[in-house]
Amino acid sequence: MQTAFVVIWVGLFVGSLIAYQVASPAFKRAAYVPFIVVVGILFAGFVTLLDGTRNVAFVVIVVAVITVINAVTVRFCPECGTYNHRPFSRPQYCTKCGAALDGDGGTRKDDGDLRHP
């Protein structure tokens, strides 16, 4: 079981690195939340298989909270596809190119509002 865990985890890691390099911004935006939900389910499943069901409620709650936080605080730029993450809020502008992440066409450079320190 540990071998399967390592193989699947390395596969997911390498696959996501490749996808990050080659996928379109639209694909990244569409696929991110389903991807992290699947990863969370796999992680909780592996922990339960390896550790038994005595901590399953705790594992599911922690994985669910982390998944929701990532779904809310990670956004991919519609222009350049860059991964943008802010720890406690939804990023509004791309850290690489300054494009608005909500897709309204405005940019950080245009309105002079530097929201990233």
Ligand SMILES: [Zn+2]
């Ligand atoms: Zn960008």
